């Protein structure tokens with residue numbers, strides 16, 4: 678599994694770059710900031726690792742984090 682979380686979520690710009698490259702994991706909440714499958718943190722399958730890493734790279738404020746669990 679891969680644990681995914683958002684550090685300093687208050688810095689999210691809400692421009693959806695992460696959603697474009699990895700919509701399976703990331704979305705935008707009612708407050709206009711990023712969510713991970715409905716929350717701020719979650720676990721996803723390892724097949725999504727390249728997807729979440731791509732999102733981490735494209736995030737302009739570098740707030741996406743993940744680790745193997």
Ligand code: SF4
Nearest residue numbers: 689690693695711736
């Ligand atoms: S790419 Fe970064 S700043 Fe943009 S919506 Fe996603 S988490 Fe927020």
